[in-house]
Amino acid sequence: MSPLLQVTGLVKEYRAPHGLFGSRPVRVVDDVDLTVDRGETLGLVGESGSGKTTVARCVLGMTAPTAGSITFDGTDVLSLGRRARAEFRRRVQPVFQDPYASLDPRWTIGRSIAESLVAHRIGTPADRERRVRELLGQVGLPASSADRRPSQLSGGQRQRVGIAAALASGPDLIVADEPVSALDVSVQAQVLNLFAQLQRDLGVAILFVSHDMGVVEHISDRVTVLFHGTVVETAPAAQLFADPQHEYTRALLAAVPVPDPVGARIRRARRAARADPAALAP
Numbered sequence: 477m478s479p480l481l482q483v484t485g486l487v488k489e490y491r492a493p494h495g496l497f498g499s500r501p502v503r504v505v506d507d508v509d510l511t512v513d514r515g516e517t518l519g520l521v522g523e524s525g526s527g528k529t530t531v532a533r534c535v536l537g538m539t540a541p542t543a544g545s546i547t548f549d550g551t552d553v554l555s556l557g558r559r560a561r562a563e564f565r566r567r568v569q570p571v572f573q574d575p576y577a578s579l580d581p582r583w584t585i586g587r588s589i590a591e592s593l594v595a596h597r598i599g600t601p602a603d604r605e606r607r608v609r610e611l612l613g614q615v616g617l618p619a620s621s622a623d624r625r626p627s628q629l630s631g632g633q634r635q636r637v638g639i640a641a642a643l644a645s646g647p648d649l650i651v652a653d654e655p656v657s658a659l660d661v662s663v664q665a666q667v668l669n670l671f672a673q674l675q676r677d678l679g680v681a682i683l684f685v686s687h688d689m690g691v692v693e694h695i696s697d698r699v700t701v702l703f704h705g706t707v708v709e710t711a712p713a714a715q716l717f718a719d720p721q722h723e724y725t726r727a728l729l730a731a732v733p734v735p736d737p738v739g740a741r742i743r744r745a746r747r748a749a750r751a752d753p754a755a756l757a758p
């Protein structure tokens with residue numbers, strides 16, 4: 477079966493100012509190939525500036541690639557018509573680093589999540605109210621948080637709302653760009669656990685962008701390593717971390733603190749969640 481998402485030969489150039497002689501193109505993503513299978517989490521890792529966000533933005537259709545192809549479920553996403561594009565947007569949902577920026581501070585959490593349903597013309601108002609409560613439950617928030625505003629929630633709770641909004645349309649793929657980087661380490665573990673649980677329960681695939689090898693190790697089935705805009709290595713997570721092939725991957729791994737506090741917390745939280753599912757609550 478073909479992959480859910482297939483990125484082939486992706487190139488992105490930006491025009492950078494170049495003194496008196498106008499601008500010249502700067503290639504920040506260069507011939508990137510990656511795939512995400514159905515229900516799989518692919519970690520896309522690299523240092524700041526390696527081009528991870530640019531790849532994610534191209535996949536989400538937020539910026540046009542300079543060259544290359546992106547197919548989703550076998551369809552070329554760079555030449556979609558209006559209706560097909562709306563369906564693509566329903567099936568591929570973003571989760572960003574800072575959910576605060578994407579939540580309207582004047583709206584209740586319930587309204588923000590319901591808005592995703594409205595945008596995709598899903599359900600009647602009564603259906604949406606039910607669905608919002610269900611989504612809040614899925615991300616480990618009490619139904620009462622529907623009446624809260626973003627400022628009344630913690631960073632971890634807000635990211636759970638961001639995830640609920642992404643899940644609202646029933647996506648097949650979530651593109652998560654540094655979704656835990658702004659959170660405290662202990663909260664990171666809880667939110668990563670939530671991603672893992674959702675992937676298991678809902679079968680949603682995740683393109684998980686992070687600069688943090690500790691985070692990527694524990695969430696990914698496979699990992700693609702990006703260095704200066706090019707892919708240097710792709711491998712199953714266990715293999716990549718046990719036996720990295722590329723010098724740059726080894727350098728990234730050497731920078732992971734030992735013992736890895738995020739990993740240890742995730743393992744502890746997973747054990748606790750297995751013993752008591754309520755332990756996943758925020």
Ligand SMILES: Nc1ncnc2c1ncn2[C@@H]1O[C@H](COP(=O)(O)OP(=O)(O)OP(=O)(O)O)[C@@H](O)[C@H]1O
Nearest residue numbers: 490491504522523524525526527528529530531687
């Ligand atoms: N709109 C833009 N115009 C010009 N250059 C850009 C633009 N967006 C990104 N870049 C440049 O492209 C390169 C890759 O940026 P990108 O944000 O994709 O990297 P990243 O790996 O996600 O890093 P970070 O984690 O710091 O965001 C950087 O050098 C950045 O300055």
